[in-house]
Amino acid sequence: MKHSTKYIGSAIAIVAASALALTGCSSPSGSGSGSGSSGSSGALTPVKLQLQWFSQAQFAGYYAALKEGYYKDEGLDVTIVEGGADIVPQDALTSGDVDYAISWVPKVLGSIEQGAHITDVAQIFERSATTQISFKDKDITSPAELKGKKVGSWGYGNEWELFAGMQKDKVNVNDISLVQQAFDMNGFLSGDIDAAQAMTYNEYAQVLETTNPATGKLYQPDDLNVINWNDVGTAMLQDAIWADADRLKDDKAYGDTTVKFIKASIKGWVYARDNAEKAADIVTASGSQLGQSHQLWMTNEVNKLIWPSTDGVGMIDEKAWNQTVDIAKKTKNETGATIISADPPKDAYSNEYVKKALAELKDEGVDVMGTDFKPIEVTLKEGGK
Template sequence: MRVTPRARTLSVLKVGAVALSLALSVSACGGDGDSDSSGSGSEGSGDELTPVTLQLQWVAQAQFAGYYAAVEQGFYEDEGLDVTIAEGGPDIVPQDVLAAGDVDYAISWVPKVLGSIEQGAGIADVAQIFERSATTQISFKDKGIESPEDLAGKNVGSWGFGNEWELFAGMQQEGVDVEDINLVQQAFDMNAFLAGDIDAAQAMTYNEYAQVLESVNPDTGELYQPEDLNVIDWNDVGTAMLQDAIWASTEQLEDDEYAEQTVAFIKASIKGWAFVRDDPEAGAAAVTAAGSQLGTSHQLWMTNEINKLIWPSTNGVGMIDEAAWDQTVEIAMNTENETGATIISEEPPETAYTNEYVEQALDELRDEGVDVDGEDYTPIEVTLNEGGN
């Protein structure tokens, strides 16, 4: 069912032109966002709304479609919130912006935040939006790379910046150490991979993988096809780590008004993601309207692939699965990078995550008849065009 968007103004904080030019090629980097909110209550009085700022990991793209849809459709307003979305950029670490008190909530990957928590950041995962990992390692079929053990002796690309841990964990699980590969610092594009300089490249299902399929195969004159590639999926290997989550201030959660606001924010955000699930075209359009620079087919591909990370949801969108959390922590503590370092040196505190607020949000949504499980979810078919246009 298509919901007709309400006419409203989307409040978005932009990053500079340099970050915008990188929007197509970076999936999940860590905008400076200022908020006038003091964590006051979520319930509006009459037309009075509580200002709230959300810090993203990156610039506007369908990775964040649910939040943009929640603004456009008025879901946040329905909960008494006036939400400003602060875009991220190459020099922005969302969890640090949140820990500094400059925004009310932030979106970031769990392993990246675990390191910040160990260093003293007082923040908590209050809703685990992505249930599955989107990180893969892709290679052309003629390279014969079908599993992590096949990476030995190969030129293996990695962006670094906290995106490498699933790769390293998958390799080490199969007895391949970092020194057994030629680790290549991968740029935030697929040029080196397409040129043959990288045998196996890091690729998010919703971005870089699509960039390859949007490129012309010089041998055929047609776009590359999925059958031209081998894909190592860390969900299948068993070294997937939790990615996009909503983070809140642990100190402010002790305040009843901020706690109520958090439930309201999670509730409206999940409604946004349910809207994107049911109408991915409208979800993609909401992000484009917010200023995303991505091409039409690429944006829709991203929306569709992001939906696959969320739906169907095992326990309701946002619920933090203890086994998935423990796996992420175990990898963060025991997987070494090329310098021998690990993400964290000890178990994170119990305050690092909580299901208290998302459970309340899910209960309210179910009472309102919102499908928060998506058991019947089916992805759409997306045709990519050259260059993602």
């Protein structure tokens, strides 16, 4: 499965040769365990986390938790396993290669219907980052105005908010020219795509890092129209922490580890909120190939998806979950298929573990709401340097 957070370039091609695993301890970690706890000897419980993609600030909170020692404070020896073009995080989880995985909810719902028994134990991103962007001269400000246009889509499970928004505005897939969009913005910039998919934290910035040939300066937000699926009402839940449902049921130690892992991860995201520049630097130091200004932009935009939090970071909102499931059941793609045909099982998500983690964090005086959060100002440089 491919993901929409890809930043295409020669640097990524170099990284794609092999996924890097980062560990919080000097000793090598074995296969995914997540069971057991640190004993009197001070031994740490080994835990493996599978990311959706290569190291980038989309995952800043986990890297911050690793670097700042939050996982170790909870008795965990965490290894972050980077993703790649052919890695499906939920498959790595169900096969037992890792203990936890980061993935979008709609993508996992399809896997669950196919037999994967995993649980969303913490919904880190409260808001969707997917948009459809166009240049102002195309006069596209709503899904209805996509009719008759060349509309870009990555596919691979990233298209459902777009199709749901179109169907809400009575635009059929046959009413547009659907373009298979590459994981860059070249087709959009060349005019081959009128309205392109773009994550707020990645591809949107790629456009703003490009020189406008008409002005000789970088493109500006005022040059673009943005359809935001949160505003349209077809947003779907994205980055979540997934755990093995069978192990949660049968292995108390794994359940305890899950609380500890969520707690430390949230603490990492709090660090990224309060120290965006430092968090971006931590991700860069982990081996990410993205430029400095792009990395900081990504950290800042991802923070907007998390903060302020409605009920506490990681809490799964029933209304948002139901909306995601409803879209997954009713929205059809260009082949007439839907993501799922029936409601997922009740254990597809659980707030049990995140509630415990949040309670401990609150007792320690950690701000898990971010009510006063204000994003920083980020100046992008050409090429994201």
